[in-house]
Amino acid sequence: MTDAARTIVAQPLTAAAFAPFGRVIDTAEVASRPMNAGMARRFHDLAEIEVIGEGARVVVGLVEAQPYAVPLWLNLVERHPLGAQAFVPLNAAPFLVVVCPDEGGKPGAPQAFVTAPHQGICYARNTWHGVLTPFGAAQDFVVIDRGGPGANLEEHVFDEPWIVHLPVSR
Ligand SMILES: NC(=O)N[C@@H](O)C(=O)O
Numbered sequence: 001m002t003d004a005a006r007t008i009v010a011q012p013l014t015a016a017a018f019a020p021f022g023r024v025i026d027t028a029e030v031a032s033r034p035m036n037a038g039m040a041r042r043f044h045d046l047a048e049i050e051v052i053g054e055g056a057r058v059v060v061g062l063v064e065a066q067p068y069a070v071p072l073w074l075n076l077v078e079r080h081p082l083g084a085q086a087f088v089p090l091n092a093a094p095f096l097v098v099v100c101p102d103e104g105g106k107p108g109a110p111q112a113f114v115t116a117p118h119q120g121i122c123y124a125r126n127t128w129h130g131v132l133t134p135f136g137a138a139q140d141f142v143v144i145d146r147g148g149p150g151a152n153l154e155e156h157v158f159d160e161p162w163i164v165h166l167p168v169s170r
């Protein structure tokens with residue numbers, strides 16, 4: 001198969017397009033509700049961190065991520081069978097999100113998205129995804145996912161890489 005057949009173009013991230021794979025973490029997705037006597041407003045239940053298995057915990061971490069070159073050569077995707085995984089950027093910049101449907105236990109063709117500068121994402125448990133992929137500059141994130149014992153990482157290396165381009169209009 002030629003490179004052309006393995007080339008995809010990332011699309012702007014939308015909740016609808018991402019719905020089969022997880023949730024978009026964005027204040028635009030839910031109505032806010034007042035809290036602290038109106039001194040703050042909360043955008044509630046933007047995503048759920050499902051965790052399963054003995055001793056499973058939901059944990060919060062911080063990530064300092066280096067940028068990847070674009071177009072991205074996607075050789076590997078992974079999934080977490082025991083828990084969901086959310087990434088929320090601490091600085092307003094887009095990042096690349098790549099997900100794949102599951103086809104009999106293996107990833108199908110990737111779908112790539114570019115987030116809006118403030119958006120985060122939550123991969124549903126056991127969803128094939130590329131690793132966290134900032135581009136253009138280093139980027140810091142909050143990560144919320146599963147802690148605890150058990151094998152929570154499954155990786156798949158593609159026979160041929162996929163080449164992921166940013167949308168032309170960027
Ligand atoms: N390993 C880790 O915490 N991150 C990956 O799961 C990822 O999705 O980037």
Ligand code: NI
Binds near residue numbers: 079080
């Ligand atoms: Ni992951």
